[in-house]
Amino acid sequence: MKAAADQLNSAARAALFWRVHWWAALVATPFALLAALTGLLYVFTPQIEQHLYGHMEQVAPVAQARPLDQLVAAAQAAAPAGMELKQVVVPAANSDALKVIFAPSAGGSDPHAHHHGGQHGNGMGAGPAMPAAAPATGDAPAPAGVPVGASGAKPLAAKRSGFGLPAGALTVYVDPASGRITGTLANDARFSQWAKHLHSRLLQGEGWRWMIELGASWMMVMLLTGVALWWPAARWPRTGLRGRAFWREWHTFAGVALGIISLVILATGLTWSKYAGEEVRALRDLTGQAPPQMPAGLHSQRQGEAMPLGWQAALDAARRIAPAASLQLTPPRNPHGIWRISMADRSQPALRFEAALDAYSGQPLYTSDWSQQTAFGKATAIGIPFHRGEFGWWNQAVLLVFGVGVLFSLLSGWLMYFKRRKTGQLSLPRVPAQAWRALGAGWWLTLLGCLALMPTLALSAPLVLLLDALAGHNASRPVASP
Structure with a gap:
């Protein structure tokens, strides 16, 4: 009986993760595509600036x-x-x-x-x-x-x-x-300033930085739920597959293989974002991880x-x-x-x-x-230059592979979805009633931590839940064709 209950809970969690993963992808994809493309441009900043300004800097x-x-x-x-x-x-x-x-x-x-x-x-x-x-x-x-x-x-x-x-x-x-x-x-x-502003706020004013922050927050959700879906049947990608099965194998592999880099890129990006950055800084100071400060009043x-x-x-x-x-x-x-x-x-x-x-x-x-x-100061002192590709050619090469991997992961994910989707339906998995109860304490703490540290995620999550409710909890319920 216990084994059967565990199997039901596991299936319920998988359905919930799949559904959240889909909504996260829907919200994050436009911003993530822009961030990946502009980030790939930013990767080559040292070479571009050397060409533009080398005559004065060297x-x-x-x-x-x-x-x-x-x-x-x-x-x-x-x-x-x-x-x-x-x-x-x-x-x-x-x-x-x-x-x-x-x-x-x-x-x-x-x-x-x-x-x-x-x-x-x-x-x-x-x-x-x-x-x-x-x-x-x-x-x-x-x-x-x-x-x-x-x-x-x-x-x-x-x-x-x-x-x-x-x-x-x-x-x-x-x-x-x-x-x-x-x-x-x-x-x-400077070109680097233009590229930075393009990447961080699409050349808009400071008030538009929330766009990339929103995308990064939901990309973090995509990453966590993607790893959760992969973990129970973790394996190397199989060869000889065709069609949707081929895309599923390599979509999963790309997402997980780039998981550590994704975590570093997303975390460091969020640390200097407008809203999440404030929350992270507050947590940093609360836990005594603020960098050493020069005393006031030195003269x-x-x-x-x-x-x-x-x-x-x-x-x-x-x-x-x-x-x-x-x-x-x-x-x-x-x-x-x-x-x-x-x-x-x-x-x-x-x-x-x-x-x-x-x-x-x-x-x-x-x-x-x-x-x-x-420890926090050391992590950010390493992580932020890594995010910007400032450690030399190997750093740029890693970011280039990462950016291409993100593009592949996003596009292959949507390709799989449309291959699976039935005409006139969203074709989302049915989420059993016990799915939220089956999450366990660890996932609940992770969820609460994400909501606390990423304000744009906390503000947009209720809207996503409302849209999910309007779409219907029944996966087979038809919707109007676009």
């Missing part, structure tokens, strides 16, 4: 770079009026140009104001954009980027550095050997007649404690401010580094490296 190998103060001064002279110096990115490779990043001043006009800022996609590990650095004044650049201000100015709270650029950012590229300006490029005009102490550090002196101080990687330097905002140093290369997460330096002595006031990252 230089002849540098044996000896000029002092950083001279290079920054050259960039300041080339920057448009109304732009403030924000950050300098010092490359690790001797064939890369120095990047000097500017953004519109508080009182200046933003020539790219009609674009959305370049802060989207910082990922879970990145905080707010770096605060503004005051512009240098006079003919010569201020040695440390420290603005002239009242000596009694209050120290500003330190903020966490990140990989994002300020809104309206403009990068001036400088050859470290000669000080020659190799090019100037607005961040919003520099001027001893006697000590002069503030120049750019080269700050870089030298940073190199004494920072890894041999590309470094992002953000100068102090006032005489009590600090130098903020962070690693600027996402493709080397294990070199992740952040520090605060005294603006006069160069002594570290705070440091944080990979060993101090939480």
